[in-house]
Amino acid sequence: MNLVRRASAAALAVLILAAGACDSGGDAEPESAQPxxxxxxxxxxxxxxxxxxxxxxxxxxxxxxxxxxxxxxxxxxxxxxxxxxxxxxxxxxxxxxxxxxxxxxxxxxxxxxxxxxxxxxTLNSVTALSGSGVNTPRDLSGRTVGGVRGGAPWLLFPAYAKLAGLDPRTVTWVGVEAAQMPKLLATGQVDGVGQFVVARPAVEKAAGGRAAVVLPYSDVLTDxxxxxxxxxxxxxxxxxxxxxxxxxxxxxxxxxxxxxxxxxxxxxxxxxxxxxxxxxxxxxxxxxxxxxxxxxxxxxxxxxxxxxxxxxxxxxxxxxxxxxxxxxxxxxxxxxxx
The missing domain is CATH 3.40.190.10 (Periplasmic binding protein-like II)
Structure with missing residues (x-):
């Protein structure tokens, strides 16, 4: 079949389809919208x-x-x-x-x-491990805390510390990857981590079952x-x-x-x-x-x-x-x- 015949056949097919749509009363399903x-x-x-x-x-x-x-x-x-x-x-x-x-x-x-x-x-906290000597916010003085740079626990810590009676300048924060925080805490490379309170299971798993000490920011930062x-x-x-x-x-x-x-x-x-x-x-x-x-x-x-x-x-x-x-x-x- 040459190109002219192909074009004619294609045109005829379009007319037949159009006629079929008219005969069906226009009930053809509309195309589904793209998400x-x-x-x-x-x-x-x-x-x-x-x-x-x-x-x-x-x-x-x-x-x-x-x-x-x-x-x-x-x-x-x-x-x-x-x-x-x-x-x-x-x-x-x-x-x-x-x-x-x-x-x-x-x-x-x-x-x-x-x-x-x-x-x-708020879920923010500083989390330490039992036996580390960190049991209250003031125990963080002179300690090193790991956190994600620009993350909420780090950004909010100065406000938490002031209301908890701790000078935030006495605590050293170091930037760490979120996935590495439990391991760094378990191996003693940091004294605490800026973490959400619900991360307790991950921290305790990395520490071989050693109990976590969680200092929730919500204790002093209400609302x-x-x-x-x-x-x-x-x-x-x-x-x-x-x-x-x-x-x-x-x-x-x-x-x-x-x-x-x-x-x-x-x-x-x-x-x-x-x-x-x-x-x-x-x-x-x-x-x-x-x-x-x-x-x-x-x-x-x-x-x-x-x-x-x-x-x-x-x-x-x-x-x-x-x-x-x-x-x-x-x-x-x-x-x-x-």
């Missing part, structure tokens, strides 16, 4: 406390919301916010207090907003939230519905995770082969009361956010004004008792 593609950064690494994002992916919550998510291990507050501001990611999880510090001191204020509370109470879902202001402006869908799906994953910690550990292992599912499950189990504090999941309280800013300003860790509207977009998650 929105986004990049999400965990707060730090791929630990059990970050596993709810993979749960949301595995259980189909993101897919049901019409979203395809590339989940990448984050590197702490300052690095994550820089990636959001540059457009290389659209969403991240980060400690809200650390975000307050960065924005309150003038960086990324036009670039990011918090849209959902992942934990209703502080834990991690929050952070969105770039670009995606907030251009597609607010995407933000609502993403936040809802992530919170569904969060709730499923804390209600099924053992399954969550296995899901994390599926996506992150180096993860220990037992340790991950233990972290998720410890996180449950922080997620559901007062029965509220996901939502922020504006008055409480303002009090948290005032606390940090009072310690001098935030030097400028920080209106809550420059920090949180309150209209994307409705508070629910679940």
């Amino acid at each position: 929105d593609k986004v990049t999400y950064l965990t707060a730090v690494g791929a630990f059990g406390r970050e596993s709810y994002a993979w749960v949301a992916k595995e259980k189909g919550f993101f897919a049901a919301a019409g979203i395809e998510v590339d989940i990448r291990p984050g590197s702490g507050t300052t690095e994550n916010l820089a990636l959001l501001a540059s457009g290389r990611a659209q969403f991240s999880a980060n400690d809200l207090s650390a975000v307050m510090i960065v924005l309150g001191n003038g960086k990324y204020r036009q670039d990011v907003r918090a849209v959902a509370a992942i934990q209703q109470r 502080l939230y834990g991690n929050a879902l952070i969105a770039s202001t670009k995606v907030l402006r251009e597609d607010p519905d995407l933000v609502r869908r993403f936040a809802g799906a992530l919170i569904d994953g969060l709730l499923y995770a804390i209600e099924h910690p053992d399954e969550t550990g296995q899901i994390l292992r599926r996506y992150v082969p180096t993860a220990d599912p037992v340790t991950a499950a233990a972290e998720v189990d410890l996180m449950e009361p922080y997620v559901r504090a007062n029965g509220v999941v996901g939502a922020f309280d504006g008055a409480r956010v303002a009090r948290a800013v005032a606390i940090l300003r009072g310690t001098g860790i935030i030097t400028g004004d920080l209106p809550t509207a420059d920090l949180v977009a309150f209209d994307y998650v409705t508070g629910q008792v679940r």
Whole structure:
């Protein structure tokens, strides 16, 4: 068949298909919409406390919301916010207090907003080991603490120390990779690590069962939230519905995770082969009361956010004004008792 005949045959086929569509009454199925593609950064690494994002992916919550998510291990507050501001990611999880510090001191204020509370109470702590002589905040004087540079425990430590009666200048912080912190603590290369309270199982496993001593920042820093879902202001402006869908799906994953910690550990292992599912499950189990504090999941309280800013300003860790509207977009998650 020559090219003319091929073209004629193709045209005839189009006419036949069109006629068939008319004969069927126009009931042909529309093409399914393509999912929105986004990049999400965990707060730090791929630990059990970050596993709810993979749960949301595995259980189909993101897919049901019409979203395809590339989940990448984050590197702490300052690095994550820089990636959001540059457009290389659209969403991240980060400690809200650390975000307050960065924005309150003038960086990324036009670039990011918090849209959902992942934990209703701060998880930050300094963690040591039993027998090290560190049992209270003041015992950290003259000691060395390892932490992720730009991470929440390091950024927030001066405020914690001042309220706990410790001069923060007497403590030396050194930068370490998040995955190396338990090992460095277990081998005595640091006296403590800036860590989330739910990391206790990983610390004790690395230390061969030796008990961890956890100094929670929440003992003196009241009203502080834990991690929050952070969105770039670009995606907030251009597609607010995407933000609502993403936040809802992530919170569904969060709730499923804390209600099924053992399954969550296995899901994390599926996506992150180096993860220990037992340790991950233990972290998720410890996180449950922080997620559901007062029965509220996901939502922020504006008055409480303002009090948290005032606390940090009072310690001098935030030097400028920080209106809550420059920090949180309150209209994307409705508070629910679940």
